[in-house]
Amino acid sequence: MSGSLVHNLVRRLAYAFISIVGVAALVFVLLRMVPGNPVATLLGEHADNETVERISSSLGLDQPLPVQFANYVLGALHGDFGESYTLGKPVSELIGPAFLNTLWLAIAAALVAWVVGIACGLLAAIRKGTVVDRLFMGFSLLGVSLPVFMVAMLLQYLFARYLHWLPVAGITDWTGYILPAIALGWGSAGSIARLVRSSVIEVLQQDYIDTARAKGRTNTQVLVLHALRNAMLPVITLMAMQFSGLLSGAVITETIFSINGIGRLSVQAIAGRDIPLLQGTTLLCTFVIVMGNLVADLLYNVCDPRVRKGA
Amino acid sequence: MTHSTLEVSHLYTSFFTEHGEVRAVQDVSLAVGRGQVVGIVGESGCGKSMVARSVMGLVRKPGKIVSGRILLKGRELTSLSEQELCTIRGRDISMVFQEPMTSLNPTMRVGRQVQEVVTIHEDVPKQEARRRALEALGAVGIPEVEARYDAYPHELSGGLRQRVMIAMAMVMRPRLLIADEPTTALDATVETQIIALIKQLAETGTSVLIISHNLGVIAQLADYVYVMYAGRVVERASVLDLFDHPLHPYTRGLLGAVSSLRGQSKTLQTIPGVVPNLAHLPAGCSFAPRCDRCVARCASEQPELVTVGSGHEVRCHLAKGADAV
Numbered sequence: 001m002s003g004s005l006v007h008n009l010v011r012r013l014a015y016a017f018i019s020i021v022g023v024a025a026l027v028f029v030l031l032r033m034v035p036g037n038p039v040a041t042l043l044g045e046h047a048d049n050e051t052v053e054r055i056s057s058s059l060g061l062d063q064p065l066p067v068q069f070a071n072y073v074l075g076a077l078h079g080d081f082g083e084s085y086t087l088g089k090p091v092s093e094l095i096g097p098a099f100l101n102t103l104w105l106a107i108a109a110a111l112v113a114w115v116v117g118i119a120c121g122l123l124a125a126i127r128k129g130t131v132v133d134r135l136f137m138g139f140s141l142l143g144v145s146l147p148v149f150m151v152a153m154l155l156q157y158l159f160a161r162y163l164h165w166l167p168v169a170g171i172t173d174w175t176g177y178i179l180p181a182i183a184l185g186w187g188s189a190g191s192i193a194r195l196v197r198s199s200v201i202e203v204l205q206q207d208y209i210d211t212a213r214a215k216g217r218t219n220t221q222v223l224v225l226h227a228l229r230n231a232m233l234p235v236i237t238l239m240a241m242q243f244s245g246l247l248s249g250a251v252i253t254e255t256i257f258s259i260n261g262i263g264r265l266s267v268q269a270i271a272g273r274d275i276p277l278l279q280g281t282t283l284l285c286t287f288v289i290v291m292g293n294l295v296a297d298l299l300y301n302v303c304d305p306r307v308r309k310g311a
Numbered sequence: 312m313t314h315s316t317l318e319v320s321h322l323y324t325s326f327f328t329e330h331g332e333v334r335a336v337q338d339v340s341l342a343v344g345r346g347q348v349v350g351i352v353g354e355s356g357c358g359k360s361m362v363a364r365s366v367m368g369l370v371r372k373p374g375k376i377v378s379g380r381i382l383l384k385g386r387e388l389t390s391l392s393e394q395e396l397c398t399i400r401g402r403d404i405s406m407v408f409q410e411p412m413t414s415l416n417p418t419m420r421v422g423r424q425v426q427e428v429v430t431i432h433e434d435v436p437k438q439e440a441r442r443r444a445l446e447a448l449g450a451v452g453i454p455e456v457e458a459r460y461d462a463y464p465h466e467l468s469g470g471l472r473q474r475v476m477i478a479m480a481m482v483m484r485p486r487l488l489i490a491d492e493p494t495t496a497l498d499a500t501v502e503t504q505i506i507a508l509i510k511q512l513a514e515t516g517t518s519v520l521i522i523s524h525n526l527g528v529i530a531q532l533a534d535y536v537y538v539m540y541a542g543r544v545v546e547r548a549s550v551l552d553l554f555d556h557p558l559h560p561y562t563r564g565l566l567g568a569v570s571s572l573r574g575q576s577k578t579l580q581t582i583p584g585v586v587p588n589l590a591h592l593p594a595g596c597s598f599a600p601r602c603d604r605c606v607a608r609c610a611s612e613q614p615e616l617v618t619v620g621s622g623h624e625v626r627c628h629l630a631k632g633a634d635a636v
């Protein structure tokens with residue numbers, strides 16, 4: 001019933017909210033447990049104690065931790081994540097454009113991963129045991145096991161430095177996204193291909209596939225109309241979870257290809273001990289991952305009538 | 312000359328596995344006349360389903376039909392292309408499988424799964440296909456068809472699902488319905504209802520090939536019975552003949568199991584031993600190792616199927632000259 005679907009949604013949203021607040025608190029505490037005063041670092045070696053204390057108190061750093069956290073959460077609820085120590089701008093203004101860049105990269109990488117992964121997995125499944133199957137599965141193993149930076153540098157070397165087809169790094173137009181998207185999506189494509197393959201093979205063994213053939217469906221129709229939807233159920237979940245992974249885990253790709261995204265911003269924040277900025281990017285990534293899991297769950301619910309009802 | 316609805320002759324179907332050739336069906340010949348109900352009975356693993364799948368052209372790899380002829384209304388099926396077979400499956404022959412729980416697509420509404428059969432074979436408007444699906448669902452005794460049409464399989468009971476399967480099989484009014492253990496997964500009450508439904512279908516002129524390991528089910532439905540053992544037909548007779556004069560020791564064993572149930576004896580009498588490995592069949596009669604009347608010849612020489620009376624055939628060395636056993 002739709003009643004239980006709504007109930008389900010509310011419960012999951014509550015869990016999601018609790019997860020985000022929990023992670024925020026954890027990050028908040030951890031960042032303040034790092035030895036040394038960030039203000040002292042910020043002002044340099046020659047700052048006198050008085051100045052450090054004055055600035056600390058103006059930033060609210062002299063207050064007890066729970067109070068600081070409460071202030072932070074209150075601010076965050078209004079979109080105020082504090083001001084970056086190193087860049088002198090509100091964190092929200094820095095994160096916005098960076099997130100957009102990361103979003104484009106993640107979408108491009110997801111497209112690569114989904115199209116390549118699903119196509120290869122499907123082909124391998126229907127050509128099970130043939131050369132095509134072994135070739136694709138070998139490739140996907142490479143995809144899963146090669147580190148991103150290696151794929152990235154190989155691509156840069158081949159398509160940018162050697163063939164001069166695409167820019168080496170930096171984004172001036174959409175072509176700048178091609179190589180980073182492949183580098184980032186490559187590994188996901190490999191795991192999607194493997195899952196699609198095993199899932200399709202398993203579904204094709206099911207009794208209802210015989211039923212569909214007994215009705216007079218051709219093999220292609222059976223695959224498209226009966227096997228695919230059922231085989232995609234576990235894959236959809238993986239894709240949704242991977243997408244949040246692509247959004248929050250593009251640090252290496254963004255660095256190698258000089259894309260001003262969240263990953264790169266986080267690295268900058270760590271280097272500069274920029275606590276508000278790092279807190280902001282971490283919180284954003286947490287949000288993205290929790291939402292990704294939520295969407296994965298809901299998608300599964302929508303696609304599989306068997307879980308739609310109960311649970 | 313008029314043809315039987317289905318004529319299978321000298322069918323051999325094998326699985327080519329790494330452990331060698333598994334001879335699932337060997338030299339099976341059978342005929343189903345118009346409006347007739349013919350049963351195949353035998354223990355699990357005797358090749359009954361493989362006969363059915365061979366007729367449907369649905370033998371899965373690594374299995375394949377090795378030789379033999381399958382005629383549907385005189386038309387040879389074994390030489391047809393996959394594409395041609397697709398126009399026959401679901402329209403001229405249809406099949407109901409053993410497991411109603413897993414034989415329906417779990418993510419498709421049951422009504423659409425019935426309607427689909429119509430749209431595969433006929434170029435009709437969607438409304439018309441839907442109307443015929445509803446009609447078929449009603450004809451198999453599904454209550455509140457309009458509401459059930461939009462149900463998913465998991466929302467229906469096993470009995471209702473099997474009715475949906477039968478509706479799906481009957482919506483095109485095929486010449487031949489193959490029902491492979493249609494009641495094995497169901498409880499006794501539902502079994503009785505499904506048997507009555509199949510009987511009713513046969514009365515409207517559909518030929519039925521009913522497969523079961525349960526002689527009781529066969530007795531209620533079939534006109535003729537083929538008893539299969541280890542891939543071969545070991546006896547063939549009308550239902551009355553088979554129950555009155557079973558000739559093959561295997562048939563007697565199966566009947567013993569049934570009558571001991573009827574007589575409510577506490578222990579279910581079964582035939583001792585198991586079906587032999589179909590990849591390594593004994594040289595002589597496949598039943599010899601389990602047979603209590605086995606003689607020397609049985610172990611060395613494969614018996615032929617011989618006619619012992621009108622329409623009664625048996626594959627046993629001891630049965631020559633009718634009631635010599």
Ligand SMILES: Nc1ncnc2c1ncn2[C@@H]1O[C@H](COP(=O)(O)OP(=O)(O)O)[C@@H](O)[C@H]1O
Nearest residue numbers: 326328333335354355356357358359360361589
């Ligand atoms: N995929 C397979 N690979 C190898 N042998 C198989 C396979 N499927 C079925 N068989 C063989 O075919 C025999 C007959 O199976 P089946 O027709 O399903 O028996 P029944 O329907 O009488 O229970 C089995 O005993 C088994 O040895």
Ligand SMILES: [Mg+2]
Nearest residue numbers: 359360491492
């Ligand atoms: Mg069977």
